[in-house]
Structure formats: C-alpha cells, structure tokens
Amino acid sequence: MASSKAARMGEEVWxxxxxxxxxxxxxxxxxxxxxxxxxxxxxxxxxxxxxxxINTELDRMGHSIGLRLIEDFLAKTSSAGPAPCNNFRxxxxxxxxxxxxxxxxxxxxxxxxxxxGRSFGLVFEEMPVSEFVELPDDxxxxxxxxxxxxxxxxxxxxxxxxQMQVKAEWVxxxxxxxxxxxxxxxLIRYIEDxxxxxxx
Amino acid sequence: MSYYFTIIGTRDNPLFELDFGxxxxxxxxxxxxxxxxxxxxxxxxxxALDVVEEVQWTNxxxxxxxxxxxxxxxxxxxxxxxxVKFMLLMNPDPTATTYSAYxxxxxxxPSTARQSTTLLAASPNSQATEEAVxxxxxxxxxxxxxxxxxxxxxxxQVVTSPVFRNRVATAAKKYL
Numbered sequence: 266m267a268s269s270k271a272a273r274m275g276e277e278v279w280x281x282x283x284x285x286x287x288x289x290x291x292x293x294x295x296x297x298x299x300x301x302x303x304x305x306x307x308x309x310x311x312x313x314x315x316x317x318x319i320n321t322e323l324d325r326m327g328h329s330i331g332l333r334l335i336e337d338f339l340a341k342t343s344s345a346g347p348a349p350c351n352n353f354r355x356x357x358x359x360x361x362x363x364x365x366x367x368x369x370x371x372x373x374x375x376x377x378x379x380x381x382g383r384s385f386g387l388v389f390e391e392m393p394v395s396e397f398v399e400l401p402d403d404x405x406x407x408x409x410x411x412x413x414x415x416x417x418x419x420x421x422x423x424x425x426x427x428q429m430q431v432k433a434e435w436v437x438x439x440x441x442x443x444x445x446x447x448x449x450x451x452l453i454r455y456i457e458d459x460x461x462x463x464x465x
Numbered sequence: 466m467s468y469y470f471t472i473i474g475t476r477d478n479p480l481f482e483l484d485f486g487x488x489x490x491x492x493x494x495x496x497x498x499x500x501x502x503x504x505x506x507x508x509x510x511x512x513a514l515d516v517v518e519e520v521q522w523t524n525x526x527x528x529x530x531x532x533x534x535x536x537x538x539x540x541x542x543x544x545x546x547x548x549v550k551f552m553l554l555m556n557p558d559p560t561a562t563t564y565s566a567y568x569x570x571x572x573x574x575p576s577t578a579r580q581s582t583t584l585l586a587a588s589p590n591s592q593a594t595e596e597a598v599x600x601x602x603x604x605x606x607x608x609x610x611x612x613x614x615x616x617x618x619x620x621x622q623v624v625t626s627p628v629f630r631n632r633v634a635t636a637a638k639k640y641l
C-alpha cells in the first residue's frame with residue numbers, strides 16, 4: 266500500500282470515526298501518571314525514584330493497552346480498506362500514518378531503515394503529551410527516564426496481536442535534550458499460529 | 466535602575482527570585498543593588514505582602530499596580546487566580562538608597578541622577594510604568610501557567626526550571 270494511501274486513510278478515520286477530547290486533559294493525565302509513578306516506585310533504601318522500574322511499568326501498561334487497542338484500530342480502519350500488510354514496510358506506514366494519526370493526531374516520519382528492512386525509526390516532530398513537561402532536574406531523570414515509554418508498550422502489544430513480535434524502544438527524546446524524538450521498532454519474528462498441545 | 470522580582474506561593478513561601486537591571490535607556494540589564502539591599506529587598510517585599518492582602522479584596526484586577534514603597538523602593542504586585550503573588554520591586558537609584566538610619570552610602574553619581582528622569586521607577590505611578598509592568602507581569606503569568614502545568618511540579622514547590630528563569634529574564638528585557 267502506498268504511503269499516501271495510508272496517509273489518506275489516517276486522515277479520513279481521524280475526521281469521521283474518532284472521538285476527540287481536549288488535548289490538555291490527555292496531556293495532564295499522562296503527565297500525572299508518570300509523575301505518580303516517580304512517587305510510587307522508589308528505591309526503598311535511598312528513597313530516590315527508580316527510573317528503570319518506571320520505564321518497565323510504563324511499558325507494561327502500554328502493552329496491555331496495545332493488546333486491546335489493536336481491536337479498536339482494526340474496527341475503525343476496516344471499512345476504509347481492509348488490507349492486511351504485505352510486508353513490514355507497510356506495517357511501519359500503517360503505524361505511523363494511521364495508528365498514531367487516529368489515536369494521537371500525530372504523524373511520525375518513518376526513517377532510518379536497516380538493510381534487511383526489519384527495523385525502522387519513528388521520528389516525532391511533535392508529541393502532544395510531552396507539552397509543558399520538564400523532566401525532574403535530579404541529574405538522573407534526563408539520563409534514565411523515558412517519559413514516553415508507554416507508547417513503546419502500545420506498539421509492542423498491538424503488533425503482538427497481529428502476529429508480530431517486535432522490540433520497541435526510544436532512542437532519543439527532546440525532553441532529554443536530544444534533537445529529535447525517535448522510537449526504534451525492530452521485528453523479532455512473525456508469530457506462527459500454533460496448535461495448542463494435545464489438541465486434535 | 467534595578468529590579469528585584471520574586472514569586473510568593475500560597476503559604477507566603479518564596480518560590481522564585483530574580484535580580485535584574487533595566488534594559489531601557491541604555492541599561493545593560495544588570496542589577497546594581499548594594500550588598501545590604503540583597504536581604505533588604507526580601508524584607509521589603511515580605512512587608513508588602515500584608516498590603517497585598519488588604520488591597521486584593523478592593524480590586525478585581527489581577528495586576529494590583531504599585532502597592533507599597535519604602536525609601537526609594539516601589540513594589541508592584543500581580544496576584545494570580547491561584548493566590549500566587551508576583552512581586553516586583555523597583556529602585557531607580559539603588560546605589561543611593563540608604564536602608565539604615567546612618568547615611569553610609571556615597572552620593573549618587575550625576576550620570577545616574579540625570580538618567581533617572583526617564584526611568585520607569587522615577588515615576589512609579591505613571592501610566593507608562595504601569596503599562597510596562599502590566600505587560601511584563603502578563604508575560605510572566607503566561608509562562609508561569611506553562612511552568613505549573615509540568616506534571617513534575619508540585620504546588621508551592623520552589624521553581625528551579627532554567628527554562629522558566631530564561632523566559633522571565635527575556636520578558637524583563639523586553640518590557641523593563
């Protein structure tokens with residue numbers, strides 16, 4: 266599927282079949298979630314936030330969201346042209362131009378493919394949930410916390426439900442002082458349908 | 466001419482402080498407060514908080530204009546909806562201001578004295594001063610809202626964000 270077709274599809278679904286909420290509600294809700302985690306997940310000995318645990322927790326939450334969200338995604342997009350992706354490149358286009366478009370109204374650029382076509386970067390020009398955010402200046406958050414880690418989990422969870430096991434992780438974030446915000450998505454394997462054991 | 470700007474939280478706790486000089490009429494934007502003014506400024510602004518609490522009920526505006534003065538220091542206040550106070554102290558000639566009863570300061574340099582006729586703080590109640598301070602306060606207020614929207618910021622927590630500090634300094638340069 267051509268990328269322009271994916272872009273049109275994202276636009277159409279966003280306009281006609283997506284319920285919108287005030288952006289600040291979303292931004293503040295997500296911010297509060299991460300902020301609360303920094304209160305709850307502390308190293309018991311030193312009482313400083315355990316950013317590695319926070320990243321993991323965000324990823325886990327995102328994963329559970331992704332497992333459900335893919336159903337919504339397929340329901341919303343099916344009438345606009347139900348076409349399973351033929352290859353991983355199409356998957357990337359669908360995630361960037363339709364998935365992120367209809368749920369967050371952002372369209373990351375798909376860039377930095379590796380040679381085998383199994384890994385790509387999603388570069389976000391803007392990220393609505395990062396608005397207003399400044400990471401705590403405790404000297405560690407900027408190095409260790411991935412504020413947007415929930416979205417890696419979402420991508421992972423959603424693709425898992427359509428037979429793709431992927432690794433998704435942030436490689437840069439403007440909140441940390443980087444020039445770009447980029448998520449790296451790597452295909453590990455296509456999950457084959459397996460018969461449950463002892464099933465005739 | 467020098468300014469001292471501070472933000473006071475809802476429990477009369479200081480959240481943010483900035484000293485700066487004027488950038489108008491050839492000023493270089495550097496505060497010229499004397500050593501003892503460093504704590505006297507805090508003291509004067511603190512004393513002015515009582516006046517704020519009187520004035521705030523008689524005025525529907527957020528910008529309360531000049532509310533207090535002491536020696537040659539004039540304090541303007543802007544009160545946000547959340548009861549956070551932006552206090553701006555201005556002094557047209559800080560080197561000549563005596564805080565104690567003993568006149569220990571050297572006489573004001575003639576150049577500053579001449580210049581001060583065109584300075585905002587020389588006429589702290591004039592329309593021009595009030596407009597400039599109002600514009601400054603509104604810009605700080607806008608940035609303040611963005612600052613407290615940061616999910617990692619707690620109410621009444623001291624503001625350490627360098628981004629916010631820069632924005633206040635920029636606003637000061639633009640209007641004062």
